[in-house]
Each structure stands twice: as C-alpha cells, then as structure tokens.
Amino acid sequence: MCTFASKFEFLLKLVLHIMLLDHKTEQIRLTLTNNINKKKMEKFKQFLKKISPITDSEFVDTIFYFTEQNLKKGDFFVKQDKVCRNIAFILKGTLRVYYINEKAEEITSCFCTENNLTTSYKSFILQQPSNIILQAIEDTQLLVINYENLQKLYARSAVWQTIGRSVAEREYIVMEQYASVLNNETAKEKYLRLLKEQPNVLQKASVEDIASYLGVTRRTLSRIRQEISK
Amino acid sequence: MCTFASKFEFLLKLVLHIMLLDHKTEQIRLTLTNNINKKKMEKFKQFLKKISPITDSEFVDTIFYFTEQNLKKGDFFVKQDKVCRNIAFILKGTLRVYYINEKAEEITSCFCTENNLTTSYKSFILQQPSNIILQAIEDTQLLVINYENLQKLYARSAVWQTIGRSVAEREYIVMEQYASVLNNETAKEKYLRLLKEQPNVLQKASVEDIASYLGVTRRTLSRIRQEISK
DNA sequence: TACAAAAAAGGTCAATTGTCCTCGAATGAT
DNA sequence: ATCATTCGAGGACAATTGACCTTTTTTGTA
Numbered sequence: 001m002c003t004f005a006s007k008f009e010f011l012l013k014l015v016l017h018i019m020l021l022d023h024k025t026e027q028i029r030l031t032l033t034n035n036i037n038k039k040k041m042e043k044f045k046q047f048l049k050k051i052s053p054i055t056d057s058e059f060v061d062t063i064f065y066f067t068e069q070n071l072k073k074g075d076f077f078v079k080q081d082k083v084c085r086n087i088a089f090i091l092k093g094t095l096r097v098y099y100i101n102e103k104a105e106e107i108t109s110c111f112c113t114e115n116n117l118t119t120s121y122k123s124f125i126l127q128q129p130s131n132i133i134l135q136a137i138e139d140t141q142l143l144v145i146n147y148e149n150l151q152k153l154y155a156r157s158a159v160w161q162t163i164g165r166s167v168a169e170r171e172y173i174v175m176e177q178y179a180s181v182l183n184n185e186t187a188k189e190k191y192l193r194l195l196k197e198q199p200n201v202l203q204k205a206s207v208e209d210i211a212s213y214l215g216v217t218r219r220t221l222s223r224i225r226q227e228i229s230k
Numbered sequence: 231m232c233t234f235a236s237k238f239e240f241l242l243k244l245v246l247h248i249m250l251l252d253h254k255t256e257q258i259r260l261t262l263t264n265n266i267n268k269k270k271m272e273k274f275k276q277f278l279k280k281i282s283p284i285t286d287s288e289f290v291d292t293i294f295y296f297t298e299q300n301l302k303k304g305d306f307f308v309k310q311d312k313v314c315r316n317i318a319f320i321l322k323g324t325l326r327v328y329y330i331n332e333k334a335e336e337i338t339s340c341f342c343t344e345n346n347l348t349t350s351y352k353s354f355i356l357q358q359p360s361n362i363i364l365q366a367i368e369d370t371q372l373l374v375i376n377y378e379n380l381q382k383l384y385a386r387s388a389v390w391q392t393i394g395r396s397v398a399e400r401e402y403i404v405m406e407q408y409a410s411v412l413n414n415e416t417a418k419e420k421y422l423r424l425l426k427e428q429p430n431v432l433q434k435a436s437v438e439d440i441a442s443y444l445g446v447t448r449r450t451l452s453r454i455r456q457e458i459s460k
Numbered sequence: 461t462a463c464a465a466a467a468a469a470g471g472t473c474a475a476t477t478g479t480c481c482t483c484g485a486a487t488g489a490t
Numbered sequence: 491a492t493c494a495t496t497c498g499a500g501g502a503c504a505a506t507t508g509a510c511c512t513t514t515t516t517t518g519t520a
Contacts, residue, residue, distance in 0.1 A: 436497080436498090437497075437498055437499095438497090438498095448498080448499090449499095449500080451498095452498075452499055452500060453500085455498095455499085456499085456500080
C-alpha cells in the first residue's frame with residue numbers, strides 16, 4: 001500500500017516529529033500532530049492521568065504513536081478469528097463486544113462506552129486470533145495504537161510500562177467483576193444495573209443484544225421491562 | 231512477634247544464605263534451604279519452567295524467599311475482609327475458593343488443585359481486603375511467598391519480572407475462561423467438565439459446595455447426577 | 461403522508477428449576 | 491457397637507423461563 005497519499009503522510013509525520021524534537025510550544029504540537037485536535041487529546045490525557053501520573057511533556061512525546069479512527073454504525077473494530085492488532089480509547093460512541101456460540105447465537109458480553117479503553121485483550125496480548133467481535137452500534141471515534149507502537153512506548157518510557165501494567169491489572173479486575181456479576185445477579189438486577197450505569201446503551205442497543213447480555217431470551221427481557229414499568 | 235524461635239529462624243536463614251553465596255553444590259543447598267525437600271522444590275521448578283525459562287542457579291537463588299506451609303482440612307489460607315499477603319504453589323491438596331453473597335449463601339467460584347498457584351489475586355495485587363475466602367477442603371501443602379518478598383524478587387531479577395507479568399496475563403486469561411464458562415455452559419455441562427478435569431474434587435467437596443459452583447441448588451445437582459448415571 | 465418491512469411487546473403452553481419436604485445412608489462421638 | 495447427627499437422594503408442587511406464535515409499534519423509503 002505504498003500510495004502517494006501514504007508517502008505524503010509519512011513525510012508529514014517525519015517533519016512533525018522533527019518539529020517535536022525542536023521543542024515547539026505544546027499548542028503547535030497538539031494542533032498538528034496526527035491531525036488529532038486538542039480537545040480530543042485533552043480527553044485522553046485526563047483519562048491517562050487517572051491511571052498513572054503523566055506530565056504534559058511525556059504525553060505529547062507519546063501521543064504521536066496514536067492515530068484517530070472513525071467507525072460507522074455496524075463497522076467492526078475487531079473481527080472474529082483475526083488477530084487484534086490495536087488497542088483504542090473511545091472518544092465518542094459505543095461498541096458491542098460479542099461472540100458466536102455453538103448454537104450460532106450472538107452472545108453480548110459487554111458494551112464499551114465513551115472514555116474507556118477497548119480491545120480484544122486476550123488476542124492483543126497474545127497476538128492470537130480473537131474469539132470475540134467488537135462492533136460499533138453507533139458512529140464512533142477512537143484513538144488507536146497498534147501492538148508494535150505500544151511495545152516501542154514500553155521500551156522508551158517507564159511511565160508507559162506503569163500504564164501497561166496498570167491496564168493489565170485493571171483488565172483482570174474488570175473481568176473478575178464481570179464474572180462476579182454473572183454469578184450473583186439475576187437478569188432483572190443486571191438490567192437495573194445497566195439502566196443505572198449505562199443508560200445510553202439501552203437506547204442504542206437492540207432488544208436482541210440486551211437480552212443476550214442479560215443471559216435470557218427476548219421474551220424474558222420483555223417481561224422484565226413490564227415488571228419494572230409498574 | 232520477636233520471639234526466640236523467630237530470631238533463631240532468621241539467623242539460620244542468614245547462615246544458609248551465606249552458604250548459598252559460597253556456591254555450595256545444589257544438592258546441599260536444596261537439602262538445607264528452608265527445610266523444603268528436594269522433591270517438592272523440583273515440582274515447583276518444573277512448574278515455573280513451563281511459565282518462563284529459569285536456570286537451576288536462578289531458581290536456587292530465589293527459592294530462598296519461599297516457605298512451606300501446611301494446612302489441615304478446614305483451615306483458611308485467606309480469610310474474608312483480610313488483606314491477602316501471600317501467593318502460594320500447591321504441592322498437594324485442594325482449596326475451595328468461595329464468597330458469601332447477600333443472602334448469606336456460600337458461593338464456590340473454583341477449586342484450586344495440586345501443581346497450581348493460588349491466592350486472592352485482586353486482594354494480593356492491590357493489597358486490599360479480600361472479598362473471597364480460600365479454605366482447604368483436605369490436608370494441603372503449600373510453597374508460600376509474601377508480597378514484600380515477591381517485590382524483592384521483581385527488583386533483583388528480570389526472570390521474576392517476566393514470571394510476574396506472565397502470571398498476571400495467565401490470571402486474566404483464566405478469569406476470562408471462567409466468565410466464558412459461566413456464560414455458555416449449563417450446570418450439567420459444568421458438572422461433566424468437573425468430572426473430566428478435576429474428578430478428585432467431586433470426591434472431596436460437599437454436594438452443597440459443588441452445587442454452588444455449578445450455580446444451581448442441591449436438588450438440581452441431584453437431578454443432574456440422576457440423569458448422568460443412566 | 462403512506463406503506464412495507466423490521467423490531468419490540470406480549471399471549472400461551474411445555475419444560476426446567478427452586479422450595480419444601482421425607483427417607484435412607486454415612487459419619488462421628490461416647 | 492450404638493446412637494445421634496449430618497449428609498445426600500429424591501418426591502410433590504409452585505414459580506420461572508423458553509419456544510412458538512400473534513399483535514402492536516417503530517423505522518425507513520418512496
């Protein structure tokens with residue numbers, strides 16, 4: 001894919017990188033780097049700062065490895081049996097995470113929403129084919145980094161090593177929480193939790209998707225909604 | 231707890247450590263270190279080698295941080311709401327992992343068996359009170375390392391950093407697998423899996439424990455056994 | 461605006477599971 | 491060895507859920 005456009009993009013990035021090394025003001029860097037606007041970067045920076053302290057300078061030096069990606073409703077971020085090469089921060093939008101079981105049913109395991117990371121984590125860390133599918137259920141904006149670039153960040157930055165380890169630990173804890181929910185909560189309780197924690201998802205996802213997320217049929221979800229409306 | 235016994239133990243370990251630095255033969259080291267016999271250490275070494283390549287010399291230099299712990303049937307390895315200070319390799323025996331839900335029921339989430347690691351992982355990595363309980367359901371032998379010593383190993387050994395990261399990734403994947411089982415398998419399928427993968431557990435655990443592991447009542451487990459016996 | 465197609469709601473019956481119970485076998489202490 | 495207590499098996503009925511279906515509502519397009 002060595003088109004004129006990609007060559008141009010490469011040269012532009014090179015020039016920008018040199019400019020970064022020249023210590024231009026942050027304002028200029030943020031405006032030019034990867035065409036990601038300042039507001040979006042600020043959002044991501046605030047997210048990272050919650051995970052691990054990162055200075056503005058460190059952030060600017062590393063944001064360069066990220067690119068923006070836009071998905072239309074229905075587009076896939078990760079396809080089944082493909083190696084997941086990317087991890088992304090959701091600037092805006094919603095992704096549904098699901099897999100196909102032996103009965104050829106789509107089972108939704110979670111909905112990823114704005115201001116969170118998203119990836120097929122197992123596939124990403126092992127660089128093996130993914131058993132889960134990530135699909136946008138509305139138009140979605142992502143900040144994306146690929147596997148190689150993340151390894152480069154780990155290699156050149158202690159801050160990113162910390163972020164990487166913290167993300168791994170967080171993913172473990174999220175998964176434990178998910179397993180706990182599966183064990184303890186009834187479909188009705190899960191529905192009420194969704195209503196409280198991710199009310200937008202109920203607007204955007206189909207009844208089919210929500211029912212499979214709750215682990216029940218559409219009929220039972222209909223009954224749950226009937227009960228709650230009383 | 232600065233008793234005579236603990237002071238003696240400390241001095242003994244110091245002497246042994248100096249001997250280790252003197253490069254005595256492995257045979258002598260293994261015989262003396264922490265009174266852990268060679269057969270048990272060999273078992274642990276084989277386990278570690280499956281995770282990450284470790285030389286005999288590296289292993290002997292680090293085994294020193296481990297101690298042996300014996301649990302009687304019914305003893306607790308991790309109590310509820312206590313910070314889990316240890317991670318352990320199971321030389322022999324079985325532990326039941328469970329928690330108490332809002333209805334004051336004991337819900338079993340897994341059984342830890344010989345040749346595996348065991349800990350309340352979330353509590354251990356965050357050093358926060360544990361929401362799960364680990365209890366021996368038969369007499370059990372463990373090789374134990376505490377949080378501080380593991381941090382020391384991380385600090386002084388690249389091999390152990392790798393092992394630590396690998397263990398974290400494995401724990402994530404195990405948890406994902408567990409969540410997948412909760413989502414996909416019926417109680418009967420889970421029972422058959424237990425029968426295949428951990429048949430000893432069915433002998434050692436109570437009907438109550440197995441039923442809560444399967445996510446059903448005793449009555450349903452009874453029906454499952456009835457069906458299978460046909 | 462109207463109409464077709466898709467999606468959600470809800471009726472009905474069968475199958476599954478939980479609750480509550482009894483009975484027989486296994487276990488542990490005297 | 492005996493007796494009391496615990497533990498597991500299983501019967502009966504009620505409650506829940508799924509399968510299959512029709513009806514109602516929403517959505518997209520001409």
